[in-house]
Amino acid sequence: MAEEKKMFSATGNQMVADAMRQVDPDVMAAYPITPQTTIVEGYDKFVADGRVTTEYVNVESEHSALSACIGASAAGARVATATSSQGLAFMWEELHIAAGMRCPIVMANANRALSAPINIHGDHSDIMGARDTGWIIMFAETAQEAYDNTIVSFKVAEDPDVLLPVLTTLDGFVTTHAMDCCVMEEDQTVKDYVGEYHAKYPLLDTANPVGHGMFATLGDGYMKYKYTQREAIEGALDVIEKHGKEWAEITGRPFDLVDAWGTEDADYIIVVLGSCAGNARFQARQLRAQGKKVGVVRPRVFRPFPAQQIVDACKNAKAIGVIDRSDSFGSAHAPLALEVRSALFSAGVQIPVNDYIAGLGGADITLAQMEQVFTELEQCAAGEAKKSITYLGIDE
Amino acid sequence: MSQLTEIRWHARAGQGAVTAAKLVADTALLQGNYIQAMPEYGPERTGAPLKAYTRVCSEPIEVHNNIQNPDIVIVLDDTLLESTDVCEGMHDDGTLIFNTTKTVEEIRKAAQVPDSMKVAVVDASGIAMDTIKKDMPNTPIVGALAKVTGLFPPELVKERLKITFGKKFSQEMIDANLASVDRAYQEVQE
Numbered sequence: 001m002a003e004e005k006k007m008f009s010a011t012g013n014q015m016v017a018d019a020m021r022q023v024d025p026d027v028m029a030a031y032p033i034t035p036q037t038t039i040v041e042g043y044d045k046f047v048a049d050g051r052v053t054t055e056y057v058n059v060e061s062e063h064s065a066l067s068a069c070i071g072a073s074a075a076g077a078r079v080a081t082a083t084s085s086q087g088l089a090f091m092w093e094e095l096h097i098a099a100g101m102r103c104p105i106v107m108a109n110a111n112r113a114l115s116a117p118i119n120i121h122g123d124h125s126d127i128m129g130a131r132d133t134g135w136i137i138m139f140a141e142t143a144q145e146a147y148d149n150t151i152v153s154f155k156v157a158e159d160p161d162v163l164l165p166v167l168t169t170l171d172g173f174v175t176t177h178a179m180d181c182c183v184m185e186e187d188q189t190v191k192d193y194v195g196e197y198h199a200k201y202p203l204l205d206t207a208n209p210v211g212h213g214m215f216a217t218l219g220d221g222y223m224k225y226k227y228t229q230r231e232a233i234e235g236a237l238d239v240i241e242k243h244g245k246e247w248a249e250i251t252g253r254p255f256d257l258v259d260a261w262g263t264e265d266a267d268y269i270i271v272v273l274g275s276c277a278g279n280a281r282f283q284a285r286q287l288r289a290q291g292k293k294v295g296v297v298r299p300r301v302f303r304p305f306p307a308q309q310i311v312d313a314c315k316n317a318k319a320i321g322v323i324d325r326s327d328s329f330g331s332a333h334a335p336l337a338l339e340v341r342s343a344l345f346s347a348g349v350q351i352p353v354n355d356y357i358a359g360l361g362g363a364d365i366t367l368a369q370m371e372q373v374f375t376e377l378e379q380c381a382a383g384e385a386k387k388s389i390t391y392l393g394i395d396e
Numbered sequence: 397m398s399q400l401t402e403i404r405w406h407a408r409a410g411q412g413a414v415t416a417a418k419l420v421a422d423t424a425l426l427q428g429n430y431i432q433a434m435p436e437y438g439p440e441r442t443g444a445p446l447k448a449y450t451r452v453c454s455e456p457i458e459v460h461n462n463i464q465n466p467d468i469v470i471v472l473d474d475t476l477l478e479s480t481d482v483c484e485g486m487h488d489d490g491t492l493i494f495n496t497t498k499t500v501e502e503i504r505k506a507a508q509v510p511d512s513m514k515v516a517v518v519d520a521s522g523i524a525m526d527t528i529k530k531d532m533p534n535t536p537i538v539g540a541l542a543k544v545t546g547l548f549p550p551e552l553v554k555e556r557l558k559i560t561f562g563k564k565f566s567q568e569m570i571d572a573n574l575a576s577v578d579r580a581y582q583e584v585q586e
Binding site (some may be wrong): 366 | 420431434437461
């Protein structure tokens with residue numbers, strides 16, 4: 001209840017900047033890009049005002065930003081940064097290096113479209129480019145969740161059983177720039193929760209010299225190394241749930257790997273990531289009032305993918321609609337649809353799935369679109385064939 | 397039953413519509429409501445047409461997209477009527493508030509507002525020039541909104557303005573803004 005904690009208005013970016021302020025990492029190296037800018041702008045002000053002890057490193061590009069973060073993390077520092085879109089794309093080679101060197105960096109991403117054509121608005125094209133880089137990836141639905149996810153991210157990244165970088169993401173403009181109702185925990189609560197960070201193998205521990213990111217070429221060294229990365233991120237799912245639940249206990253706000261609404265008896269289910277899940281739920285409530293059994297499933301974590309939780313939530317449905325906010329050109333299915341189909345197939349669950357693409361480049365995701373999807377799922381369950389992927393909201 | 401009010405703002409970049417959208421939200425928040433306020437970002441050029449949105453609800457707000465069927469539309473620049481259908485998607489019993497020197501009848505005709513909708517006019521720019529000494533119609537129009545819709549009392553708008561402006565403006569500027577709210581509250585015509 002709101003009586004203990006004061007509800008106030010804030011944008012998603014303000015909430016992420018404040019989450020990072022409360023954690024107060026040792027180093028932040030960042031480069032501004034719309035719609036992430038107000039995160040690093042806000043954080044830079046905290047540094048200037050002496051509210052944090054972070055060493056803020058101004059760099060000339062995102063490539064340099066993540067390079068500096070990797071260096072600082074390998075040296076033993078707790079590190080955070082933030083980026084978006086072309087900036088995340090520009091970090092691509094460092095993304096792999098950060099994960100491969102097992103640097104527990106926390107990076108916020110303001111999910112945004114990629115050029116061309118130029119577009120500064122929200123979708124998931126940028127973040128899906130990072131899906132195979134070895135980073136843990138979380139999606140926030142709201143500004144409040146962006147705050148909570150960011151705090152949990154530090155705990156997950158730095159867990160000795162994980163030691164992987166985390167992307168804590170929020171949708172461009174809809175979450176980064178819209179003013180929403182939020183609450184914030186006390187600084188000390190956050191500091192106590194994340195605890196102090198002690199790197200396991202810091203480069204600056206000169207008494208115990210180590211090498212990071214060494215040469216591993218012929219022979220099976222490289223493969224063995226990559227296998228440990230797979231083990232680490234697969235094991236991270238339980239760790240995310242554990243630390244998320246711990247944070248939920250402190251805050252009273254739920255934390256589930258997969259947010260499942262109405263799925264106990266739902267015949268038709270929409271699976272969707274991020275900020276538009278609320279629209280799907282709002283429409284689902286309207287349809288429930290008309291007696292239709294509909295549900296909405298939203299993975300809060302995309303990497304590692306919570307396949308079992310998705311199957312558990314969807315297994316009794318008659319038809320499933322997956323809405324992606326990015327495309328995977330040349331693939332039969334967009335990223336989220338591919339994961340959902342794979343999860344169902346591996347579990348031996350045969351339910352027809354409709355693929356949809358919506359909200360590219362900030363295109364408004366409307367209630368009418370959600371209704372269209374639910375209607376088409378009914379038709380799908382009745383045996384009506386549909387073409388492979390539907391782009392919602394345009395005349396194809 | 398939850399009470400949801402959806403407001404769409406039409407303005408030109410530089411008129412302070414985004415600030416006003418947030419002022420309305422923050423004022424409603426003082427009443428214990430849940431709120432959202434967001435701009436529809438386009439090219440950031442002074443004078444370019446823009447839209448902004450405010451949602452106010454007694455319950456938590458789940459939807460996060462643009463407002464398509466507003467209850468209230470606020471138009472900060474009547475020259476937008478040449479290029480914009482400000483009534484688009486409105487509910488039949490909706491309310492439109494214009495910053496204009498035209499009369500209710502003139503603006504109803506110019507904007508082709510159906511008879512079922514309420515129209516209110518206020519010279520917010522004129523009031524702003526008198527009080528704030530700048531053509532910033534965004535603060536006074538919120539006073540007009542308070543009068544026409546009864547969404548909240550004008551005192552609450554002023555209380556919120558003191559909180560927002562108290563940190564960054566002189567007392568003279570704050571007083572001018574408060575006066576502009578009162579004048580628009582009194583002068584708005586329906």
